[in-house]
Amino acid sequence: MALNEEMELRDLFEIIRKRLGLIVLITLISLSISAVVSFFLLDEVYETSTTLMVGKTQNSQTNTIEYNDILANQKLVNTYSEIAKSDRVLDKVIEKLQLELKPSDLRKKITVASVKETEIIRITVEDTDPGFATDLANAIAEVFMKEVVDIMKLDNVQVIDVAKVPEEPVKPKPLLNIAIAGVLGLMLGLGLVFLIEYLDNTIKMSEDIERYLELPVLGVIPMYEEQ
C-alpha cells in the first residue's frame, strides 16, 4: 500500500531496515548454496585449445600475398569452422582416440571460432579431464587438416599452436559464482521485502488514511510499552 509514486527514499530505507534480517538471511542462504555447489558439486572443467592458420596454399604460384586472398581466406574460416565440427571429422576423431562417444556428445565439448578479423581458427575443448581435453583438441586439429585437404582440395591449413595440458580448471570459478549468488540473493531479498510490503494492505500512514479513506486523521497514538 505504501508503494506509490509518492513514496520517498526514506520510506524505502525504512522498509529495508525493518526487514533487514530477512534480506541478510536470503543473501546468506544463496551465498552458501552457491559455495556448496561450486566447491562440492560442480566438476572441475579444464579447457585447452589449438590454433590453426588458414594460410596460403603450399603450391601457390606467387609469393606475394594478395589482399583478395586474405579476404577469401577469412571467408573460408567460417567454412572450416563448420567442417571442424562436422560428423565426418568427429567420427574420425572418435575412431582415432577409440572413444565411446557419439559425435553429438563430442560437439558439446568443442568450440570452433575464428579469432576476430584474422585467418586463424581456434579449436577449444572443454572437459573434466585435462589430459583428454588436450588429446581431443590435438586429434581434432590433426583430423581436420587431413579432411580439409580431402574436401576442399586445398592444403592451406597449418597448426600454429598445439593444445597443451591445462593446469588450472576454468570452471567452476567459486569466487565468481559466490559473488554472483550474493548479488542475486540480495536482489531476491530486496524484491521479496518490497513484495511483502506491497502486499501488506494494512494502514500504516496517516497520509494513506486521508488519501484512501477520505477521512480526517484525528489522532496518531504511539505504541505504548508498559514499564
Add this chain to the structure above:
Amino acid sequence: MRTTGLVTHADPKSPVAEAYRILRTNIEFSSTDRKIKVILVTSSGPAEGKSTTAANMAIAMAEANRRVLLIDCDLRKPAIHRMFGLVNIKGLTNILVEGLKYSDITNVTEVENLEVITSGPKPPNPAELLGSQRMKELLDKVREDYDVVIIDTPPVLPVTDAAVLSQYVDGVVLVAGYGLTTFEAAAQAKASLQKVNAKILGVVLNGVPTDRRGGYYYYYYYYYDEHGRKKKRRSSTMQQPISMDGMSVSRSEGMNL
C-alpha cells in the same frame, strides 16, 4: 488486545498522553456546525484499540475540566470496567432491561470529572438492546447532565451494534490499528456507518511504533519534571491538529478547551 491502559491518567507527561490530548483537540474542532457531545468509538475489527482510545479520550477530556461520562456499550466483550478497576455487576444492561435509573449505576473513577457506566451482565440480544427506546432515552438524559459522553462499542464489521448506536450520537470516531487494520476493512466499516447516516468524525491510528514511519519522527522537547528540572525527553511529533479555515491549532499542552 494491546491495552495501553489509562496512560493518560497514569503518565500525563508521556507522548501517548500528549497524543490523546491532541486527539481531544481535534475532536473539539472536527465539527464547526454543531457541538459534538455524544461520541461513539468503534473500529472495523477486534483488538484495534477501541476501549483504550475511548477510555484515554475520556480522561483527556475530563482533564480539560469537562464533565465526562464513559459508557461501555460493548455488551459482548466489555473492557472498560477492567481498565478502571471497576466491578461490573450492575451496568448498562440493567438500565436497558430493568429500567434502573442511570445515576444509580454510574461509577465515579479516580479521574476527576470522569464517570463510567460499565456494561453490566451479558444480555442475549445486545444489538436489540442498544437500538431500544430506552437506550435513546438514556442518551438524551446523559446529554443534559454531562459535557461529553463517550461510548465504547463492539467492532463494526462483525456486528451491527455500533451502526445501530450511531443513530443516537453526534459523531463516530473510527479506530484503526497500525499494521493491523486493512484498508479494505476500514473502508467497509466506513461504508457500513455511512449507510446508517452516521457522522464519521475521523480516524484514530493506534499503536504506531515510535520510529521514523509515516510522518512520525523523534525529536526532543523539554518538559519540566516534578522537581522543576529540565529534562530532555525523546518523544514524537504528532501531526498538527486539524487546521480549520486556515487556522492551525498548535500543540494542545495545557490548553483548556
